Amino acid sequence: MQSTQLRLVKGNMPTNSGPRPLEAILQRNALYPVFQPIIKLDDGAVYAHEALIRGPQGSALHTPDKLLIAAVQEGLSYELETACVAATLSSWGRLKTAGRLFVNISAEALIKAFDSRGREGLLHWIQDFHVIPRMLVLEITEHERVENMDRLAEVxxxxxxxxxxxxxxxxxxxxxxxxxxxxxxxEVVKIDKYFTRNISAHGDKLKTIQALQQIANIFGTALVAEGIETAEDLRVLRDVGIEYGQGYFLGRPEGSPLQTLPEEPRRVLAERQVVVLPELGRISQGGHLRSLSLLKAPTVTPDTNNDTLARIFLENPVLHAVAVLQGERPVGIINRAQFMNEYTKLYYREVWGRKPCVVHANPEPRLIEREHSVDELVGILTSQDQRYLSDGFIATENGRYVGLGTGDQLVRSVTETRIEAARHANPLTFLPGNIPITQHIERLLKKQACFVACYADLNHFKPYNDYYGYWRGDEMIRLLARIAMEQCDSQRDFLGHVGGDDFILLFQSTDWRERCERLVAEFAERARALFDDNARAAGGIEAEDRHGVRRFFPCTTLSIGAVVVDGQHFTRAEDVANLAAMAKHEAKLSTTGLHETVLA
Known part of the structure; x- marks a missing residue:
């Protein structure tokens, strides 16, 4: 075996007074592999090992990056790769370790090796090392882009x-x-460690991983998450369903392959706890108005005469306006009511009937791109220019006319899109809304986790909001959100904002009761600062109740209803939410602000 390796290496070596550093290493067969485990994240079993090559200990070419640089400098890239594979297979064959072996090789080196040896030659070469081909995974590594992708696919x-x-x-x-x-x-795609490192704190990385999972499902590919270095990141990748993981937290590269997973990562993988997945920071409240209903109305040009425009309106009685186009580009809009009011005047048709209709056009129509976000459209609704209410608007796609819409359609569509967005993230606190809350409860129930569902609600909030105004009311809700976040473990405890002054907390922290008590006490103290001096001195405010009767209301406090849930006994998120809401009603009658419902 060694003589075969040496001949392969020496074949393209230039002759000189003495071997260069890498050349000398290859001549001495001084490369050796270390093995890093690849772990199944569902049960912690060792699935495979990746071989990582090393140069002589203590030398300048000990690390892989130094070896690669030297290979380029000495013109020995292919020889280095061949020697790495041979050293790896030789070591693995002697170790007789169970499981698969991942061996790194570039696309160009694989093509070159196949062209020189052929399929059967490669097969025999691998078997000569006492390595079973079906247990070998060739890991395509690219330092440059693949030049001949079609040839690579054939090989x-x-x-x-x-x-x-x-x-x-x-x-x-x-x-x-x-x-x-x-x-x-x-068969396998390894996700670059940029997307997995610190994923527990980055919602954008999580979304990228979930997108890769969808692609993997299409191609029937297993995913390996590289670069797992913390328990927090392992929990996230485990709970989103990544099949395999690799990284220092699971096992470092060693000369001897790992037999069993170390205790700490094994404990993390065995937890019944369901991790709180990171959310995208400040989720957009928008969305695009692709579904906005449009009227495919006839159009006119600046040269169209008034008689023709009048016929268009008479033939289309529901048409509120007509767009004026220069080619495909809108340059104006003509309001039906305003035009017909002029057209029906005495002698108008005789004098102006055959004149261009552009004199009636609003030359600055409201143009709305189909890809406009809701946030952009809110600015239109609140602007001083309210002509869209009478003229409607012209919808465009990449600047080209696609149809007309009315002002009430715009208002309705923006409102509906806002409401739907709020179900995902509350626009006031940016906390997860009803849909993510339900999804997290379902994840907890699916894993049969034990958790505590808490429903938090403010006492005497409506009188405060009516007395001080919505701006101060919003400040109080944001204060509650901040204090609740302070009392939650970001990995174990989920905080959601149902709407108004209603919040859901899903605790997996064992000290949940102390956290709730601190939340109630902290809010009661800090919320007093939102009242004026006279109200603080009096302990409350005089305001009208729901029936219009003026009476005294104490300063706003917090009530929390809690239900300890065993996930084995529930299947529907709705049932959990209903029990928490009932516990909240009991909490409002409690003197402590916290009520725990004990399930039989």
Whole structure:
């Protein structure tokens, strides 16, 4: 085996007075592998090991990056890769370790090796090391983009027919491509550590991972999350359903393959706790008005005469306006009522009937792109220019006319989109709304987790809001949100904002009761600062109740109803939410502000 390796390395070496550093290492067969485990995240079993190459200990070329740089400088890139694979297979064959072996190889080196040895030659070469081909995974690594992707796909099909599997390394690092994934259809894709590192604190990274999961489902690909270095990140990746993980928290590269997972990551994977997934920071309250109902109305040009425009309006009695187009571009809008009011005047048709209708056009129509966000449209609704209420608006797509809409359609669509967005994230606190709350309860129930569902509600909030105004009322709700977040463990406890002054807390922290008590006490103290001096001195305010009767209301406090839930006994999130709401009603009658419902 060694003589075969040396001949392969020496083949393209230039002759000089002495071997260069990498050349000398290759001549001495001084490379050796270390093995980092790849773990199944559902049960903690060791699924495979990735071989990582090392140069001589204590040398300048000990690390892989130094070896690669030297290979480029000495013109030995292919020779280095071949020597790395040979050293890895030789070591793995001697160790006789169970499980799969991931071996790094570039696309160009794989193509070159196949062209020089052929399918059967490669197969025999692997078997000579006492390595079973079906347990070998070729991990395609790219330091540059693949030049001949079609040829790579052909070679991949050949080596796959010999029993080998393929993996795509560092997907998402800027060099890997979706086309490469689609074309070679690897059995495994390894997600670059940028997207997994600190994922527990970054909702945008989580969304990227979930998008990759959808692609993986399409191609039938398993995903490996690289770079797992903390328990928090492991919990998130475990709970979103990533199949495999790799990183220092699970196991470092060692000379001997790992047999069993260390105690700490094994404990994390065995937890019944359901992690709170990171949310996108300040979720947009928008969305796009793609579903906005439009009228496919006839149009006119600046040269269309008034008689023609009048016929268009008479033939289309529901038409509130007509767009004036220059080619496909809107340049004006003509209001039906205003035009017909002029057109029906005495002698108008005789004098102006054959004149251009553009004199009646509003040359600055309200144009709305179909891709406008709701946030942009709110500015239109609140602007001083309210002509859209009578003229309606012209809808465009990439600046081209697509139809007409009315002012009431715009108001209704913005309102509906806002309401739907609020179900995902409350626009006042930016906390998760009803849909994420329900989804998290369902995740807890699916894992049969034990948790505490709490419903928090303010006492005497309506009189405060009526007395001081909505702005001060919003300040109080935001204060409650801040204090509640302070009392939640970001990994274990979920905080959602149902709406108004109603909040849901889903605790997995065992000290949930103390957290709730601190929340009630902290809010009572800090909320007093939102009352004026006279109200604080009196302990409350004089205001009208729901029946219009003026009476005294104490300063606003907080009530929390809590239900201890065993996920094994529930299947519907609605049932949990209803029990928490009932507990909240009992809490409002309590002197402590906290009521725990004990389920039989």
């Amino acid at each position: 991949v099909n050949e080596v796959r027919s010999a029993g080998l599997s393929l993996a795509l390394d560092d997907f998402g690092d800027g060099r890997s491509s979706l086309r490469l994934w689609s074309q070679i259809k690897p």
